[in-house]
Amino acid sequence: QKEVEQDPGPLSVPEGAIVSLNCTYSNSAFQYFMWYRQYSRKGPELLMYTYSSGNKEDGRFTAQVDKSSKYISLFIRDSQPSDSATYLCAMRRESSGDKLTFGTGTRLAVRP
Amino acid sequence: NAGVTQTPKFQVLKTGQSMTLQCAQDMNHNSMYWYRQDPGMGLRLIYYSASEGTTDKGEVPNGYNVSRLNKREFSLRLESAAPSQTSVYFCASSEMSQYFGPGTRLTVT
Numbered sequence: 001q002k003e004v005e006q007d008p009g010p011l012s013v014p015e016g017a018i019v020s021l022n023c024t025y026s027n028s029a030f031q032y033f034m035w036y037r038q039y040s041r042k043g044p045e046l047l048m049y050t051y052s053s054g055n056k057e058d059g060r061f062t063a064q065v066d067k068s069s070k071y072i073s074l075f076i077r078d079s080q081p082s083d084s085a086t087y088l089c090a091m092r093r094e095s096s097g098d099k100l101t102f103g104t105g106t107r108l109a110v111r112p
Numbered sequence: 113n114a115g116v117t118q119t120p121k122f123q124v125l126k127t128g129q130s131m132t133l134q135c136a137q138d139m140n141h142n143s144m145y146w147y148r149q150d151p152g153m154g155l156r157l158i159y160y161s162a163s164e165g166t167t168d169k170g171e172v173p174n175g176y177n178v179s180r181l182n183k184r185e186f187s188l189r190l191e192s193a194a195p196s197q198t199s200v201y202f203c204a205s206s207e208m209s210q211y212f213g214p215g216t217r218l219t220v221t
Binding site: 090 | 116145152153154155157160162202206207208210211212213214215
């Protein structure tokens with residue numbers, strides 16, 4: 001079983017929809033949680049960074065961490081065609097330096 | 113401020129050939145990483161360097177070597193390329209979070 005599980009999709013939604021992307025994990029030592037966005041044929045770029053449990057909002061994006069359920073989510077409000085990309089969750093332990101464990105990514109398509 | 117740069121962008125090799133992928137960062141980060149990304153497999157760590165002068169194996173190190181030339185540069189070498197090494201290779205550097213380069217698309221025939 002992988003340490004981090006992520007539904008690969010693809011997920012297709014109409015423009016303006018609210019998108020929910022999720023990851024589950026098995027190791028309770030993970031303390032830092034990230035979401036990366038990767039456009040086709042580009043490198044991943046950091047989208048959101050959160051520590052421990054709770055919510056963090058940045059514009060149309062909200063990251064949510066539920067450590068009791070070992071579940072993290074990324075919500076995208078008012079989705080746009082430019083949000084079409086692969087979204088990767090990533091997480092790390094306090095003791096692992098900056099080494100990350102990644103999910104395999106969810107491909108999202110937002111239809112105009 | 114270019115962030116993380118990688119060369120080359122594309123490369124085609126024949127089985128058994130060697131090559132070095134170059135990576136440089138201008139963010140003064142201590143840690144640097146090499147990943148490969150394959151369909152359905154996500155990002156897999158090949159090697160990493162926590163600081164200048166140190167390197168450690170990641171999840172899939174076989175067939176690769178690395179050199180941390182200085183704080184800015186971290187290179188990945190394939191001594192004898194195999195078709196199984198056909199992939200997209202990403203370099204990253206980190207300070208709390210990892211920042212990625214644009215990638216190198218490598219095909220081994």
